[in-house]
Amino acid sequence: MTGRSGRGVFGKLFSKKQYVKDERVTEIGMPTNVKQHIHVSMNSETGMLEGLPSSWLRQLNAQISPSEQKENPNAAIQAVAFHNFHVLKKEQAENEPCKPIVTEEAITKEEQEMKKFLAKKNAHQSQDSDISIGQSSEEDVAPTDNFSQRQTMPAATTKNNLKKKDAMMDLTAIVEDLTLIGTEPEESPILRKKEMMNATLTDEEIYEELKRICNKDDPYMRFQRIKQLGAGASGVVFIAIDHKNNASVAIKDIDLTKQSKKDLILNEVNVLKGFNHKNLVNFLDAFLCSDHLWVAMELLDGGSLTDVVTEVVMKEGQIAAVCRETLQAIAFLHSKGTIHRDIKSDNVLLGMDGTVKVTDFGFCANIVGDEKRQTMVGTPYWMAPEVVTRKQYGKKVDVWSLGIMAIEMIEGEPPYMKESPLRALYLIAAVGRPKIPRWDKLSPEFQDFLDKCLQVDADERATADELLAHPFLKCAMELRTLTPLIKAAQKILHKNLD
Numbered sequence: 001m002t003g004r005s006g007r008g009v010f011g012k013l014f015s016k017k018q019y020v021k022d023e024r025v026t027e028i029g030m031p032t033n034v035k036q037h038i039h040v041s042m043n044s045e046t047g048m049l050e051g052l053p054s055s056w057l058r059q060l061n062a063q064i065s066p067s068e069q070k071e072n073p074n075a076a077i078q079a080v081a082f083h084n085f086h087v088l089k090k091e092q093a094e095n096e097p098c099k100p101i102v103t104e105e106a107i108t109k110e111e112q113e114m115k116k117f118l119a120k121k122n123a124h125q126s127q128d129s130d131i132s133i134g135q136s137s138e139e140d141v142a143p144t145d146n147f148s149q150r151q152t153m154p155a156a157t158t159k160n161n162l163k164k165k166d167a168m169m170d171l172t173a174i175v176e177d178l179t180l181i182g183t184e185p186e187e188s189p190i191l192r193k194k195e196m197m198n199a200t201l202t203d204e205e206i207y208e209e210l211k212r213i214c215n216k217d218d219p220y221m222r223f224q225r226i227k228q229l230g231a232g233a234s235g236v237v238f239i240a241i242d243h244k245n246n247a248s249v250a251i252k253d254i255d256l257t258k259q260s261k262k263d264l265i266l267n268e269v270n271v272l273k274g275f276n277h278k279n280l281v282n283f284l285d286a287f288l289c290s291d292h293l294w295v296a297m298e299l300l301d302g303g304s305l306t307d308v309v310t311e312v313v314m315k316e317g318q319i320a321a322v323c324r325e326t327l328q329a330i331a332f333l334h335s336k337g338t339i340h341r342d343i344k345s346d347n348v349l350l351g352m353d354g355t356v357k358v359t360d361f362g363f364c365a366n367i368v369g370d371e372k373r374q375t376m377v378g379t380p381y382w383m384a385p386e387v388v389t390r391k392q393y394g395k396k397v398d399v400w401s402l403g404i405m406a407i408e409m410i411e412g413e414p415p416y417m418k419e420s421p422l423r424a425l426y427l428i429a430a431v432g433r434p435k436i437p438r439w440d441k442l443s444p445e446f447q448d449f450l451d452k453c454l455q456v457d458a459d460e461r462a463t464a465d466e467l468l469a470h471p472f473l474k475c476a477m478e479l480r481t482l483t484p485l486i487k488a489a490q491k492i493l494h495k496n497l498d
């Protein structure tokens with residue numbers, strides 16, 4: 001629960017004695033570690049889950065069999081929760097096509113959106129049945145400091161659950177964590193920490209800051225627009241000639257009037273300016289003209305790795321070369337305290353000479369040291385199990401996704417691609433390490449490399465740096481051997497960036 005409702009709950013849950021922590025300040029932070037817990041029962045006759053909103057149950061029962069629900073109830077619940085949130089986010093994205101980018105704030109916002117969404121679902125339930133989502137048991141949630149309080153709201157009895165198992169699966173329960181820095185509530189007003197901080201910038205301030213950091217050249221004078229490459233959630237990408245350097249570049253044109261999260265765009269520009277690596281699609285410059293932000297980046301003329309994996313068969317040596325280059329980008333991002341969180345073939349762009357570069361930093365999260373995040377982002381098929389099951393996760397999610405991308409290079413698509421996203425999420429959570437049909441055809445080195453990427457337990461999974469030293473990468477062929485593959489794919493897809 002967040003925002004106003006958090007305060008309402010606060011009023012109910014805390015005794016006067018619990019406020020008295022500090023005589024000087026009266027300030028109550030926003031709920032910080034709100035977890036909604038699932039209180040779902042299983043019908044022992046049908047083996048099906050009960051207690052979820054009826055629309056969720058319809059989806060679940062249509063795509064996940066009773067025996068699968070019975071075998072892995074938590075995976076089923078996590079999958080349907082993620083799926084619903086994901087669909088909702090997609091609908092939202094159509095209205096406000098800006099992805100959250102790079103910031104702590106973005107992560108927090110996303111987390112809050114999910115909670116709000118789930119709370120809304122919860123509200124739609126009858127008062128007697130209690131739905132909530134989270135992955136941990138109450139014991140998992142430790143108070144963060146002396147001033148933290150947890151409170152478990154009693155889960156109401158679910159109706160129509162007479163046939164439920166003896167021990168109801170109390171998968172979770174609603175937990176509120178409120179940070180208190182307070183004294184007697186009656187004596188002074190209770191202020192919300194967030195409101196006091198007034199952290200968000202106004203549109204005016206954002207435009208001012210963009211103006212300050214953007215190149216002052218008139219982009220219409222400097223660039224000649226050649227042709228459109230495609231359109232993404234945040235804008236249109238086109239090829240242009242940069243008259244200043246007489247070079248071809250890719251430009252993302254973002255219409256700021258259509259972006260409600262302008263502060264995140266500002267942040268993305270700021271962050272990208274700071275990154276430069278041979279395996280990243282590097283940012284060149286940004287220009288502000290009226291309400292349009294033009295972000296100029298390196299042009300990769302070979303299209304995406306997806307085009308190659310879907311159209312041609314790659315040799316192990318070529319796969320090793322792409323893995324090495326991608327790992328170099330991941331290791332660089334990790335060294336900067338950043339997780340990419342959306343590694344997949346679509347986000348690996350190729351140059352005609354075989355250059356391999358990672359792009360799309362829209363899902364990047366900044367982390368400090370080994371700090372773990374707990375928000376679900378990315379694309380379902382490439383997601384690490386700990387992301388789907390909403391466990392704390394860290395840099396290793398990129399290593400899992402790299403393993404899935406290696407499977408794309410072997411099989412032409414990621415595991416479960418023929419399944420619906422909801423079923424894929426269930427399978428990731430329930431099955432863990434996916435089966436690779438061509439496994440027996442792979443060299444022992446490649447098998448070991450995949451084993452190290454696709455460990456379900458993130459602690460057992462290799463780091464990007466460790467994988468860079470893996471023997472499999474020794475068989476990497478020269479990058480220029482990728483050129484015929486790119487040409488063949490482009491021929492089939494009639495894509496030509498010239």
Ligand SMILES: Nc1ncnc2c1ncn2[C@@H]1O[C@H](COP(=O)(O)OP(=O)(O)OP(=O)(O)O)[C@@H](O)[C@H]1O
Nearest residue numbers: 229230231232233234237250297298299300304360
């Ligand atoms: N630097 C680049 N060089 C060549 N092609 C690019 C470059 N950047 C993006 N593209 C291509 O332009 C198209 C649109 O890219 P964009 O990143 O906007 O889309 P997306 O990844 O589908 O969406 P999103 O906005 O959600 O990231 C894609 O086909 C992408 O491969």
